[in-house]
Each structure stands twice: as C-alpha cells, then as structure tokens.
Amino acid sequence: MAQPETARRRTPALGDVPREVRPPKTGELVARRLRRMIVEGELGEGDSLPNEAALIEHFGVSRPTLREAVRVLESEGLVELRRGSRTGARVTIPGPEAVARPAGLQLQLGGATLADVYVARGAIEPLAARLLAEAGDEEACAALEESLEQARAVVDDADRFAACSAHFHLQLAQLCGNRTLGLMAGMVHEIILRQTQTAVRANARPVADPTVQESYGKALRAYVKLVKLLRAGKGDAAETFWRRHLEVSDQLVLAGHEAMRVLDVLE
Secondary structure (H helix, E strand, O other), X not given: OOOOHHHHHOOOOHXXXXXXXXXXXXXXXHHHHHHHHHHOOOOOOOOEOOOHHHHHHHHOXXXXXXXXHHXXXXXXXXXXXXXXXXXXXXXXXXXXHHHHHHHHHHHHHOXXXXXXXXXXXXXXXXXXXXXXXXXXXXXXXHHHHHHHHHHXXXXXXXXXXXXXXXXXXXXXXXXXXXXXXXXXXXXXXXXXXXXXXXXXXXXXXXXXXXXXXXXXXXXXXXXXXXXXXXXXXXXHHHHHHHHHHXXXXXXXXXXXXXXXXXXXXXX
C-alpha cells in the first residue's frame, strides 16, 4: 500500500539530513587544554612545556596523540618546537602579524580592492577615536603624541614619513581599549602602509616642493588636533573630525587607484 502523501513528506531527502558532527580527536582535546593554559596565563611566553613523559602521564594519552596536539599548537604559533633540545616545546605568544598575514591572503584571494580596505579603515578609526577620547587614557594620548613627533622629525623623508603616518593610524586603533578594533586595524595596516609608500614614490615632485610640504603639514596638523580632542575627552568631536579627515586624505592617496587589487599592492 502506498504511503499517504503526508507520511512521505515526513521523510527528508538525504541532502536535507544534517551530517553527524565529528567528535574531536583526542589530540585536538589535548591541544584545546594546553591552549587554554596559555591563554589564561598558566603557561607564559618563553615557558617550556613539561617533558613528553610528564604530559603523557598527565593527559593519559599516547606519544603520537600528544605530538599531534603539540603540532596543532605549533601551527597556531603558540609553541615553538626546538629540534634536538631536551626542553621540547617553548610557549610563544603570536603578535598581530599572525592574523594579518592570513587576512591579507584572504583579501587577495577574494579580489579585494584598495577602496575596500580604505572603507574598512574609515569605519574602524573614527570609532577608535571616540573610544579613546571617552576613556581619558593619558598614556595612550602620550604614545600618540610621540608617534606624531616621530612623523614631524622625518617630514623631509617621504618614505619614513609615510611609515610614521601609517603607524600613527595603527596606534590610534590599538590604543583605544577595544582589542577587536585594534586587531582589525592591524589586519589592514600593511596594505595601507604599502599603498601610502607607493603613492609617495609615484609622486614625481620632490619632498621640498611646497605642495608636498603643505600636504604633510596638513596631516601633522590633523594629528595635533586629534590628540587635543582626545585629551579633552570630546568623543563626538574626535569621531566626527577623524572621519572627515580620512575622507579627504583617503581620496588623495587613492586617486585613480580605487580599483587596484590588494594582490597588486602586496606582491
């Protein structure tokens, strides 16, 4: 007897059935526990992991399983294997570049353009300025002021000025107190730096040209004003001012290169 239509509908097609979630391997579980120990500070940078025998006994696993776990941590940049050393693996704390490199690769694979990157920066930095102003962090403001002075000191060197300028922008996000914004800024920092330097080198005018000096002067004056707004705790004003500054400066740097791919910048 044929099944009623309603009964047949209760049987989902194979493609509709959720695939069974694969339980984690023992090595992944061990890696998870060791990772947590590093993140929570039980194991600090430079510390050596306990020797293999101690770890095998502690976790109740085989040597191959333990080594698989350590390889996972090594691939994440959390440990460094010292071949031939009795101390085995040493804990390392990766910096922002650990995220920046794969992020840059993803942007290249996705065909991202410079315009994409600058729009992202335009969303990150004004908010970072607001947060920093509201935080009233004098040490952060002092660090930004030091970056400003470093840029002022190399205003006659286009390449170095570009590098100092990019560093000022990066610091703004990294010092705002929001780690996620700082990490996002770090992901696009190298792209911004490379493009800024490329634009500077493509400019046939010498650094001593009055027009060039005026553009550098405007940048420095913008940095000075931003730091003043931050110190005054004016979050709204800092956010608005920095957004407007980026809109103008980004147009100048990107002029004619908006559609350039990140791939071509990072080659």
